[in-house]
Amino acid sequence: MTKYVSCRHHSQSARSEHQGAVMEALEGGRENAIYRKGELVSRPASHWTMTVHQLLQHLHSHGFAACPKAVSIEGGKELLTFVEGETYNYPLEGPIGSLMALKSAAKLLRRFHDASESFLKLNTQDVHHWMLPSRSPKEVICHGDFMPYNVALEGDVVVGVFDFDTAHPAPRIWDIAFSVYGWAPFKTDEDDKMGTLEEQIRRAKIFCDAYGCTRLEREELVEVMTLRLTALVDHMRSMAANGDAQFQANMEDCHHTAYLQDIEYINKHHQAITLGVLGEIKF
Structure with a gap:
């Protein structure tokens, strides 16, 4: 069984042109809701998003750089930096x-x-x-x-x-x-x-x-x-x-x-x- 709600970003399921740049729809639990544009990822914001952004900012300022950087929250969306690397799902092969x-x-x-x-x-x-x-x-x-x-x-x-x-x-x-x-x-x-x-x-x-x-x-x-x-x-x-x-x-x-x-x-x-x-x- 795979994850029930996620922001997996290893596979681009769709692409669209937006303001001259390629938007990549990223696989995850929220269909057609998570996109990558260059080094940024756009995701739906929720009532806890501001707290998460404060946490991410704190982590980076205290030497933990292995997580996304919080960029902004606007128009019901959050912007984060993309975490580089290969990603996987089950089975663990x-x-x-x-x-x-x-x-x-x-x-x-x-x-x-x-x-x-x-x-x-x-x-x-x-x-x-x-x-x-x-x-x-x-x-x-x-x-x-x-x-x-x-x-x-x-x-x-x-x-x-x-x-x-x-x-x-x-x-x-x-x-x-x-x-x-x-x-x-x-x-x-x-x-x-x-x-x-x-x-x-x-x-x-x-x-x-x-x-x-x-x-x-x-x-x-x-x-x-x-x-x-x-x-x-x-x-x-x-x-x-x-x-x-x-x-x-x-x-x-x-x-x-x-x-x-x-x-x-x-x-x-x-x-x-x-x-x-x-x-x-x-x-």
């Missing part, structure tokens, strides 16, 4: 499925989290608008969707990350757990799954090692993975019930069913995954 991509992704997530800590310290009043609700303890800004389809690679090294719509304050483990789920990946869909359970657990441990996860984070990993996926399904249902056409289509396509099956799979192997990422059993 080729460079995106390599151990180097896995390790470099985890290290990039750690760098992002560390850079985001100061943003939280400067904004303690919690007056920002985010797409997703904040969760306590508010340790970092979570990307919210740090998946293989939201990163850019040079060779087999992850060098950039984009689509910060789902960013929100939360514990590190909230982002780590969802990322491990997507990068192991602990998926059951025929189009998304990769390797055996043992191979998935091995990849999960490699991700945790590269990130520098604590023992407590590893012990909590499976529980938080299932909580995060449950929150995702609840969000999809809520948005569909409130009339969001994209989420209604996702529900009709049974995207939520795949996540529920993944939750069952993860819970079934709770002990093996936990012992594996702790390094107490070898795979």
